Amino acid sequence: GVRKQPPRAIADELVAKALELPAVERAEVAGPGFVNLWLGPAWYGDALAEILAAGDRYGAGSATTPEKIQVELVSANPTGPIPVSAARNGAYGDAVARLLAFAGHDVEREYYYNDAGTQMERFRASVDAVRRGEPVPEEGYHGDYIGELASIDGDPVPVMLRRIEQSLERFRIHFESWALQSELETRFGEFLPRLETYEKDGAVWARSSAYGDDQDWVLVRSAEKGGKPTYRAADVVYLVDKLERGFDRAMYVLGADHHATAKWYAAIARMLGYDPARVEVLLYQFVHLVRGGEATKMSKRSGDVVALDELIEWIDVDAARWYLADRGPDRTIELDVDAAADRSEKNPVHYVRYAHARIAGILRNAGDATIGGRPPVPLTREERDLIKRLSDFPAVAREAAEHRAPQGIPVYAIGLADAYHRFYHECRVLGSESEAFRLGLCRATQRVIARCLDLVGVEAPERM
């Protein structure tokens, strides 16, 4: 509510109220109306006990209205190995999916294969050419993988799809389902009457500009151009398919080159009578790999590929997931491959993982000692800082999910690891008077670090 009183007056009132709480030792008004609270051992003890009681569900379930959400991600054309740009799509989209699931939503991941259209014809033609011993057409695909596919009998597309799935599983992204453009577009005829269209130059256009888009788009090409539906026709079918399959929300994870697509999806949702708020497009900027101070090329067409599989060889899966998720999606990533490949303490992902392993070591040494107990009086500064940091986690996880901004998790995890290492340095755990309390602090920290790492697809090691 709004109270038209000076901030300091309200702050004074809050201080008086706060002092009545048993957890509050001291309260003061500062500056223009900030209330500073000094919390006593009781507060810290209760806070830690709550965290421990929550177990690995600590911070979960922040969603006020849980939804059934589909996250469509990666969806790179199956004309070759997954390139690094799609790896960012995966790392970002999967982290968002994990955050949403952790928040309490029912999340499914889907991969949409553009397995129809010109690029796929060129892909098949390239493989066929190699099989016949002929040169690959100028417009075709030239990577080494084309030769490998040529040595396998049958349609190369299913083989390519399987390889992509394997790469993504290695990258710890698991898809519940796959959608094929070739199947969706056969149903376009049913949807055509439901759309507002017109003919121009022999082509069928969607009047998307009347529904908030910046322009109209061709749905079916003119007879001279083959008369076939465009991929935007398949978009229409696919959008309806998603919404009719029972998802409250359909999320598309798309590269920045598709920024016009957000308005297009919203427009066709409106045109078909759906709430456009159910369709959400998450855009991310590109990835520039830097190695030895030089940019690395990423052209899939030329075969000069930096594929996901290669990236994982250079830097491991943990570092790749971390570096592709720890920057805001709106920011272009300048990924220094040499720095990311560094497995020493200089690398923040290993710094955080080390904190987890260090705690695991202590807990191993603790044997079956009691974990969790009354807080010492007074607590050390490091103990208080660590508990405050742990208390931040639910809000951090909730905000990261709400803003579709997974980068908040790595940032927080570094701060938490930091607080733990300081605690470790200052406070002896095993054999100390407050051993049980401090072991509880270790256990809680270990769980939260493990959760943070899991949310961005990084493994938490017991040993390093």
Next chain:
RNA sequence: GGCCCUGUAGCUCAGAGGACAGAGCGGCAGCCUUCGAAGCUGCGUGCGGAGGUUCGAUUCCUCCCAGGGCCA
């Protein structure tokens, strides 16, 4: 020409209207007879520029400059 993204410390980046703007790396100086030193401690005249909204702007709005991208 229209549209999208970005500009914060030497470098890579957090910061989603509130106090003195934070972290990692690099650099310098220290700390291991004790639970994992892949660790800890100390050292920092930085929000591209100009207006505006606000009690208050790195944050929101406008324009300009610079970089990246999409479309035509």
